[in-house]
Amino acid sequence: MFKRILVANRGEIACRIIKTARKMGIETVAVYSDADKDALHVEMADTAVAIGPPPATESYLVIEKIVDACKQSGAEAVHPGYGFLSEREAFPKALAAAGVVFIGPNAKAIAAMGDKIESKKAAAAAKVSTVPGHLGVIESDAEAIKIAEEIGYPVMIKASAGGGGKGMRVAHSKAEVREGFTRARSEAKSSFGDDRVFIEKFITDPRHIEIQVLGDKHGNVIYLGERECSIQRRNQKVIEEAPSPLLDAATRKTMGEQAVALAKAVGYDSAGTVEFVAGQDKSFFFLEMNTRLQVEHPVTELITGIDLVEQMIRVAAGERLSIAQGDVKFSGWAVESRVYAEDPYRNFLPSTGRLTRYRPPQEESANGITVRNDTGVYEGGEISLYYDPMIAKLVTHASTRSAAIAAQSEALDRFVIDGIRHNVPFLAALMSHPRWQAGKLSTGFIAEEFPGGFHAPTPEGETGEVLAAVAAAIDHVLGERKRRISGQLDGRSVTRESQRAVWLGEREVKLEVKRENGIINVRFEGSKTPGRKLYSDWKPGDVIWSGRVDDRSVAVQVRNIPNGFALSYRGVETRAYVYTEREAGYARLMPPKKVSDTGKQVLCPMPGLVVSIAVKEGQEVKAGEAVAVVEAMKMENVLRAEIDGTVKKINAKPGESLAVDAVILEFA
Secondary structure (H helix, E strand, O other): OOOEEEEOOOHHHHHHHHHHHHHOOOEEEEEEOHHHOOOHHHHHOOEEEEOOOOOHHHOOOOHHHHHHHHHHHOOOEEEOOOOOOOOOOHHHHHHHHOOOEEOOOOHHHHHHHHOHHHHHHHHHHOOOOEOOEEOOOOOOHHHHHHHHHHHOOOEEEEEEEEEOOEEEEEEOOHHHHHHHHHHHHHHHHHHHOOOOEEEEEOOOOOEEEEEEEEEOOOOOEEEEEEEEEEEEEOOEEEEEEEOOOOOOHHHHHHHHHHHHHHHHHOOOOOEEEEEEEEOOOOOEEEEEEEOOOOOOHHHHHHHHOOOHHHHHHHHHOOOOOOOOHHHOOOOOEEEEEEEEOEEHHHOOEEOOEEOOEEEOOOOEEEOOEEEEEEEOOOOOOEEOOOOOOEEEEEEEEEOOHHHHHHHHHHHHHOOEEEOOOOOHHHHHHHHOOHHHHHOOOOOOHHHHHOOOOOOOOOOOHHHHHHHHHHHHHHHHHHHHHHHHHHOOOOOOOOOOOEEEEEEEOOEEEEEEEEEEOOEEEEEEOOOOOOOEEEEEOOOOOOOEEEEEEOOEEEEEEEEEEOOEEEEEEOOEEEEEEEEOHHHHHHHOOOOOOOOOOOOOEEEOOOOEEEEEEOOOOOOEEOOOOEEEEEEEOOEEEEEEOOOOEEEEEEOOOOOOEEOOOOEEEEEO
């Protein structure tokens, strides 16, 4: 077994690999760019080596720098994680030439299956059913349009060396192919150092299901069940689960055996994933093979009890698989949410900055529920614009799908992040969505259910009552504390009924609140129900109100604001103002604040780098027309005019770094 391995990656996956290596008694070496010198993976590793400037093309993607880091540190092997160099055939070859072991598949398998175009050809040769498409490299947008029209719209433009949703575009017309081809090539070049793209038919109403395979260097290959990854946005997976609610045992066996046959055909000898696009009728087509560890591997680990990173390390060291196909048993259900640094209320644009507060839910296994949080950040750390915006992967496991979803919902309620915008409210709203809970999924789920983007849910119904009751309970506890400090209670706890008006956004809720025997009772004016009973040991300063509302566990995030609290619960973020009746009377007389009009400006929606400006001063522009492209976190974002107008002034130029809300251009 290896004594020391180098992790050629960063963020949560580097931290996750280090944890397993530490468990196995193996020393670890981290590599880091200038932007990551204070990163968590650097702190966790036994030693660390600097490899260059922040851009990945000058650090994490430079093979020579990784090889040099191995020589400096004495690392015997390298685990590439996912992304970066994990699927580059040249990487294991360079390591082998330097006498270093690659913890992943052999170079021939990467060449055969890691390249999306070559993997399609290999699958077709093995008579595996594949999605219709053009398997050759496409050189121009004109050629791309010609091929797309031959295949028939809609089509998917994909980076040959791609993964993680980068370099992928769905196109429904000539114009979308032209723009998508340019953007896909540019993103592919930036993310993978390879701008080749290909085109295939986009299957409507599909599901994305993948099979985890595991092979060794002695010809043994097994499959570890499937993962459903249909909840995607911009071709980027958002929520994954294992097993899939679609498959039955027979279909699972057929898909698994086909994945194993394909892996054996190319001599696969590590952990890898065979991806399929599946119809609602359980039909399926080979999509691609990822010759690396997948982002979503934790859900497979939780239902099988198999540490995939450990298996990869043991296989790379020459050990035989200790697990036969018959030994693989599935237990319960696992759900994973990807927590990203992005603003769900601004079309999920990246958000960068310092994590002024980072309090993930506690990792534990208790009462049949497991909560796991794979992360690469810490409180006080920086979210950089140079890399993927992932903050963490929150995973829950339980005996049933519904129990795993319920556990995920509560864990998301307890996930506290301040300093940047994040997608936790969106993830929490997804967990409560009836269609998701019913397992009626497709890769178009988010686009279909949120056609106008994600907007802040209003605090209504059951959720609204819980929020109003919690706000009243917190206000009551604070009132008791003030009276105790002032001597009004003289150390005694007395029953006191108070009338309050709680404003949830623009909605006013009138209620009565009082404490009896340690329980706070909240009764709503005009309600036929007896009210709500709340119990919690919440103390002033706690960021989570954790307790019970009636007979169920509830966790609500609490932040103080004047006359009330900013509350977060089940995807709802609202300001709850708590007034006495007299205060409420005055508040009703206050005029609403006016929002400034920025309709004649194009603002930079996130910190980023200006890639291009598509217009000139004096040019007439129609609403919806592209005016600029801004890159942040490896994604290129096309900014469009919201109104018809004439460009009056351009304030930015290509190559310039802009802050959020910087004015890019103005209309007359």
